[in-house]
Amino acid sequence: MPESIYSERIKNLPPYLFAEIDYIKRKKIEEGKEIIDLGIGDPDLPTDNLIVSAMIEEVKNSKNHSYPSYEGDFSFRKAFVDWYFRRFRFEFSPSDCIALIGSKEGIAHSFLAFVNPGDIVIIPSPGYPVYGIWTSFAGGVPYEVFLDEEKDFLLDIESVPSDILSRARMVWVCYPNNPTTACASAEYYDKLSFFVKKYGFVLAIDLAYSEIYTDETKKPVSFFEVVRRRDISAIEFHSFSKTFSMAGWRLGVAVGNPDVISALLKVKTNTDSGVFRAIQLAGRTALENYERITPKIRDVYKSRRQKLESALSEAGFNFYRTNATFYIWVKCNGDSKDFAKELLDKYGIIVTPGIGFGKGGEGYFRISLTIPDDKIEKVCDIIKSIDINSLSYGKEP
Template sequence: MAFEKAERLKQLPPYLFKEIDRLKAEVIARGVDVINLGVGDPDLPTPKHIIEKLEDAAQDPSNHQYPSYSGMNDFRVSVAGWYQRRFGVELDPLSEVITLIGSKEGIAHLPLAFINPGDLALVPTPAYPVYHVGTMFAGGESYFMPLVRENRFLPDLDAIPPDIARRAKLMFINYPNNPTGATAERDFYEKVIEFARQYDVMICHDAAYTEMGFGGYTPMSFLEVPGAKKVGIEFHSLSKTYNMTGWRLGFAVGNAEILDGLGQVKSNIDSGAFNAVQYAGIAALEGDQSCVHEMQSIYQERLNVLIAGIQKAGLQPEIPKATFYVWCPTPPGYSSKDFSALLLGKAGIVTTPGSGFGEPGEGYFRIALTVSKERIQEAVERIQKLSF
């Protein structure tokens, strides 16, 4: 029998990492020692006190039942407390915080709550693919906002045609940014809020990397800016901050009406995050934060080694103030895919071609700092031996 897939699946762009995995497997089969600087999955372990809390909570039979789709009250109170301490933002735990099975889940489900077929979402490019895919799955259309070096990898809101802005239902933004490593400051968020008010657009800020600042830089929250809560929400995750990618725990905070819509979708699609994981999340948010500072120091060391090494090789990377990504222009004469293929085939190094994140990513490749300092040193030595 032949089973035809739905049109929405046929519209999906090729899954970038599937092709990378295929090429990586071919190189490994040749006996090459591959250094994977491609996928942004932290290699550091989850801190011990978080694991211990999970172990304790998993032993409690009361946590073996269905959880609340919107999250345990204790976890939501913990999130609100963390936002107050970290950003000075006050949140009502019951109406302005919702628990997610990782922020990806919430980002993908939000368009189902607010986008009707034919509606428009403003989506950055290059970007995390879920913004566009979630919009498409809801039957909406994406209007892409280019992120280019000349504008510090921020969307040019003034360049959005008024007729497009009036059609738009929501806007996705993401700072510190994946894949470019760019950051945004108060003046940008003030312009976003003004735009949202002028055109009645919902703002959805993906803030997964705010705890990954370098050199003393501390990224801010969109919700710190007056008026932000009236127009939007912010997604956050414990994945990068506490090395909990596999645990699948995140949250969205901000506008109560928007979160209520997201909650309605979740109540019909999932059954919420495992309570024991939420107790572990409380331990993460309320516990000793020295683990976060140690994580930042480790990535800072790795960044220093990488930047010095690839600059010596003749590359001119963007130097990030946050995230664990480095966005680097390809050498003259190379496309994104060609240069990533060269690094893999000739040096056994996996990177991500920028074109996979959107058309303006052509001419760049992304490097993730998710291997040890020693392996990064080895990678840059291999790059230095290449001719390009």
């Protein structure tokens, strides 16, 4: 089929970065070698039985078989805002939130709600690739702000020139951050809210990892928890994928300023027809049992983090110390793609090169803690055996 059938937006997509890594992986597997994949951020833990049982019951109920409502079932949205209050001590009404077919769906559609062709969208680099790609799909122009380890990977809004800020339609932040694992403080959100009010852009906050933290005394904060008002043009995206190990179920929530939420809903009513009601009702069970279900999930990642971090330290790697996400953001001081290829070739380990998240990710790689515990032990032994001085990455030929 000739490429001319493709739209410009498809043709302009960046080339697939990981083709060479995939090629080495396939070759190794053909040779019968074992590969440990630390690249994928897909929770390996099964969904809790309470949620699965609720789903089984709701699937049997024929009332759930028709089209769901666009905004989401009232009882699901009520359970969400009740949970939000328990977790963040800020009260939303069920009409301030909508159900999403996974947060990625809502994130993508929000660009159609707020971005006109030629508009600027401020995005982090490194960052979740969907922000940049959907800016372009909507005809907008991404303005990348590099995240700097010395500034704790916080998107430095003060570094953006005021003529850019006044032309920006959206600003995206994600904390706890994928891929850097950094968290935002209340002071940081306070400062951002000042810029939202001054420049009038829509602030989008991606909270996909808000519930994956290691220290109970330092829980990640939310934007609305800090600003304590809804009359500010901001929207938060929440996900069930990581919080409840429900990635395959496709369930998320957008919550925030009612006008911002209703603009996103307008796009969605003309695109999809909501989330299968049985999934929303199982999601309601998840939210109602959050305090029972999620500590176990956090404990697993915490113990894996301790093991892998100590193996990395033993081998001499430098990585960012964090309290959240199920990733480790490790320095490789050179071409991250070459480093990942060498690690796979010599040690059979797959990691994600930082460049895959944008130019600001170069010089780092991301390790994911979503592999089963028996493999964690194995990969720790391999990491400890790495002689980093023998790796050729980042060195002059």
